[in-house]
Amino acid sequence: MEEENDNPKFKSLKDKLSKRTLKSIKSMGFKHMTAIQAEVLPKALNGCDVVATAKTGSGKTLAFLIPIVEAVSKQTMENQAPGVHVVVATPGRLFDHMRTKEFDYKHVNCLVLDEADKIFQYGFEEDLKQIIGRLPKKRQTMLFSATEADTTQALIKSAMKEDVQSINTSEDNLRATVKGLKQGCKSVVFHYEFFSKYCQAAVLCIHGKMNQADRTETISNFYNAEKVALFCTDLAARGLDIPAVDWIVQFDPPSDTNEYIHRVGRTARGLGAAGNAVLLLRPEEKEFVDYLHEAKIYLDKFESWNRYYNLQSKLDEAFSDPGFHKLAVDALEGYIRAFEVKKLKHVFNLLTLDLNAAARSFGLKEKPDVDIRVGFSKKHRPRKRKAMQEALTGHISKQLKT
Numbered sequence: 001m002e003e004e005n006d007n008p009k010f011k012s013l014k015d016k017l018s019k020r021t022l023k024s025i026k027s028m029g030f031k032h033m034t035a036i037q038a039e040v041l042p043k044a045l046n047g048c049d050v051v052a053t054a055k056t057g058s059g060k061t062l063a064f065l066i067p068i069v070e071a072v073s074k075q076t077m078e079n080q081a082p083g084v085h086v087v088v089a090t091p092g093r094l095f096d097h098m099r100t101k102e103f104d105y106k107h108v109n110c111l112v113l114d115e116a117d118k119i120f121q122y123g124f125e126e127d128l129k130q131i132i133g134r135l136p137k138k139r140q141t142m143l144f145s146a147t148e149a150d151t152t153q154a155l156i157k158s159a160m161k162e163d164v165q166s167i168n169t170s171e172d173n174l175r176a177t178v179k180g181l182k183q184g185c186k187s188v189v190f191h192y193e194f195f196s197k198y199c200q201a202a203v204l205c206i207h208g209k210m211n212q213a214d215r216t217e218t219i220s221n222f223y224n225a226e227k228v229a230l231f232c233t234d235l236a237a238r239g240l241d242i243p244a245v246d247w248i249v250q251f252d253p254p255s256d257t258n259e260y261i262h263r264v265g266r267t268a269r270g271l272g273a274a275g276n277a278v279l280l281l282r283p284e285e286k287e288f289v290d291y292l293h294e295a296k297i298y299l300d301k302f303e304s305w306n307r308y309y310n311l312q313s314k315l316d317e318a319f320s321d322p323g324f325h326k327l328a329v330d331a332l333e334g335y336i337r338a339f340e341v342k343k344l345k346h347v348f349n350l351l352t353l354d355l356n357a358a359a360r361s362f363g364l365k366e367k368p369d370v371d372i373r374v375g376f377s378k379k380h381r382p383r384k385r386k387a388m389q390e391a392l393t394g395h396i397s398k399q400l401k402t
């Protein structure tokens with residue numbers, strides 16, 4: 001967090017916080033509140049409904065956790081409340097439980113919606129409507145997100161009291177990501193399999209096709225390792241709070257500026273923390289930097305990279321294995337298909353892609369002699385895009401034939 005010592009101290013809330021909570025905060029080594037905590041805590045501890053937007057890594061979790069802990073400890077002191085006090089769940093799982101007889105939610109008095117912007121993106125809207133419709137009306141509701149989305153307005157109207165307090169600590173700042181984060185852009189190639197197998201580098205990977213146990217193990221290994229690189233999909237773009245992450249390297253560009261903010265938010269977390277982020281863009285994609293600029297994200301441009309490590313001999317070794325060659329072709333296909341889901345289609349434009357160059361960036365000598373099916377997958381293929389899809393498919397097939 002960039003907020004330093006001129007923020008109010010947690011001690012200033014001593015009338016509202018129990019001694020036990022203050023002691024616990026102190027034992028975590030926190031003295032001063034972050035900006036979002038200083039804004040949210042006094043209101044939330046008074047029982048107000050709160051809508052809060054603040055940058056990634058700015059301390060939102062404690063801003064809602066402290067009022068919850070206070071409420072629970074008061075209640076357990078007043079009467080022994082049987083059962084579970086706090087339930088953490090995605091809307092889908094929570095609604096599943098609410099439909100079972102055993103799950104008694106009649107006494108719920110606080111609902112916190114974290115990562116609210118994602119609720120709509122992941123299609124949880126209907127589940128959430130059902131949850132809100134069933135919960136007791138007399139309750140406190142708090143909504144937190146790192147980025148603002150118009151869609152959350154409807155949610156605020158349906159779920160919150162009229163005198164809801166809106167707080168946005170990212171608005172009054174001049175930048176959308178924390179200050180300790182250095183960013184730049186340059187096209188470099190990263191390939192997990194290559195680094196682990198042929199360079200014997202300390203690397204880990206995490207993606208959606210891994211089962212939960214393997215994911216948990218990977219995160220725990222990453223958390224505990226002294227020096228390691230984690231190759232990941234957007235699965236790890238949000239919600240992970242791992243201290244001492246030094247670098248975020250975005251090989252595949254984010255689909256929009258919000259996604260960028262969440263990805264880089266995995267570094268420079270904690271008071272005075274620093275981190276670095278690199279975004280790799282093709283020259284044709286440079287306009288994305290303007291979009292980031294509009295979103296108050298300022299990047300440094302790396303003009304020269306003089307610390308390249310020559311990997312050619314390792315690449316030659318790797319590509320003598322046909323299995324590895326196939327892996328590279330699959331990776332190239334994945335890279336091309338990722339264009340389908342980019343929101344800024346004119347920036348991340350498949351029509352401008354030089355397939356030979358893209359192939360080389362995956363260590364291939366030239367574009368592969370295989371059928372890479374491109375265009376829009378069914379899911380992203382509204383009729384209006386058909387002509388576009390045909391043009392793109394034609395463009396890539398033509399390049400493959402020549």
Ligand SMILES: Nc1ncnc2c1ncn2[C@@H]1O[C@H](COP(=O)(O)OP(=O)(O)OP(=O)(O)O)[C@@H](O)[C@H]1O
Pocket residue numbers: 001030031032033034037054055056057058059060061062145146238239240241243265269270271
């Ligand atoms: N008052 C504080 N002083 C110092 N560090 C803090 C303070 N509050 C929280 N932190 C630390 O800052 C880090 C980021 O906090 P947190 O995970 O709550 O951020 P966030 O805003 O929820 O981020 P995201 O949007 O990415 O989930 C954590 O490591 C947390 O322990």
